[in-house]
Amino acid sequence: MSGKTIRESWDANAARWIDVAREGRMPSRAVTSPAILNAAAALAPDRVLDLGCGEGWLARALTEKTGARVTGIDTSAALIKAAHTEDPENDYRVLAYEDAAADPARLGGPYDLAIANFALFDEDLTPVLRAIAQTLTPQGRLLIQTLHPSLLDPQEDGWRTEKWDRFAGEGWTDMPLYLRTMEGWQAVLAAAGFKLEETIEPRDSDGAPLSIIFAASI
Template sequence: MNGFCDEAILGAWRENAAPWIEAVRSGSIESRRLVTDHAIVSAIRRLQPATVLDVGCGEGWLARALAPLGMQVHGIDAVPELVAAARLAGGGTFECLSYEAFAEGAPVTPAALAVCNFSLLGDEATRGVIRRLGSLLPPHGNLLIQTLHPGFAVTDAERAEGWRAGSWAGCGDAFGRAAPWYFRTLAGWLALLQEAGFQLRAMHEPRHPLTGVPCSVIFEAAIVPERDH
């Protein structure tokens, strides 16, 4: 498998934590600066949650963006270096927690909305996170997932689900080994959500202002109690 696995993702992120923090805080990643950061904040504002669980919070930029809006954010991430940077910058509460521990039921701060902003890159780890969120969120609780757009993220003619080599293209020259990622089709994402008890409410396609090409897709889903079916 050429090292393509969930564990390889974590290793690569630990190696590249410092340049990632610099890239995010300097605004050097064009797609984030022009499109995707604003897109996820806007999606959250539309839902108006009082509390937010940021799964894969990284260095904590989203908590800092939401704090002035009166939202309480608790972030979790598996990379200790990123969590330490988030704590120093403030804006929310943060803890280091692996996706595996989260999936197995580790206690976390309750929230009305869970956000996974480009943080679901693996295979089984992603399945575990979504399943846990399906049991963790309250009835009618919401989930936002922003990820690479399945229609534009790969150039493979077959577009079959599976592992792909990663890249730091567009992030700068200071990065080392890139983390692999698991490509899912649109049908694959929707099946994961349905299996965990979510119902898709909306799907957004944030587009680059110059090219018009979608930079990502945002799935907006909600827990639907049995009595509402």
Template sequence: MSSPDPVAEEHAPLEAWDDAADAWAAAVRGGTDPRRALTDRAILDLVRQVPTGPVLDLGCGEGWLARELASRRHEVTALDGSARMIALAEAAGGKIEYGHTPFAEAGENPRKLRGAYGTIIFNFSLLDARITPVLAAAGAVLFPYGRILIQAAHPAAMIGDASGYRDGWRMMEEAAPGVKLIRPIPWYFRTFTTWVLELRRAGLLLVETYEPLDPETGRPVSLLLHVTIPERRPKRSAEPR
């Protein structure tokens, strides 16, 4: 994973994901990345902690998580900004409502998220520099006491990186170890402090954090955030004097 400082245009990451979709899907379905087995289990374990209600897999990619949840009788909607990823996900089957919905469109109009949900999942899908609108949109369609679950690169992963521990664009060059992408994919790295600020800007409340560890190295493989919407208390009417 290299660390230049690309000027990422708004649609460049989506175009890159379309180009990389087939190689990415093959790597995911082939189980060639041992780290992914750890992060996959981490998000599934977190989802299963409490009843989910309807689930939205937002940024579903080739659809592995949506299929896994649907096989466990969850009601699942799965959306992604890459048309090719959605085509691959639909071709794999499953009782899932799929849709092509770029995050920018969802951020402008939460109705594009197609419903209300008890659980909304961003599994390594918040990769753009501007994520506040789509986070706010997710909060707008979340049931009271529902959960937004975010899995992202652990901030400590960039300590010692040439770009340093600071927010900024990075480039993903492999779908899995040894599996080169046709075109590198830009993604935006955030420090832990920036994650907390993004949630606050979106009007969301951070409930818990989790840091699944690699049992061999003892190092965190990802950062998991459990987020919800603040309780909306009715305004008290003025007492008569």
């Protein structure tokens, strides 16, 4: 991987991302956001960890819908500041996955549910997923929403570059993403000690998959 790291590119794009998320400028989110929110709410969690929470929409929505208390972590200080400003009641922490993996106590907990909405784009996810497993209650669940593996071209795990074509001319910084096949996701979940319980496949109005949600237990 060359160029900016994931952390550097999210810092560079933070202000633009806050606008996009809050102004609903990604049409697919009209489907994928209710999908992850409903999947999380159906588990009726009391305490939730939101990994890569960004500007915090999911934490806010989940608290509003279920009353859950949410801890959101993100590597971007600008995004955590925006989340906290909008929602001072929940707990938002500047924390990169690699730092959480090195010291899982920094995640807090225990949690009934950990969620990651389009937020796991590092190559080596096993350490942070192992740390998450340690923070979950015995009945705890992990929900990961990510790009549907069928949309990968080529069909193999590897680094890609998000060039933000849909926002061309707006000054976005290219961002590295490590994308996984179905087998890649199954392997990383298993390596971290998770059992895949269910997959949900949100689709557009033509029936084409927009994303996949993995529901896993420990």
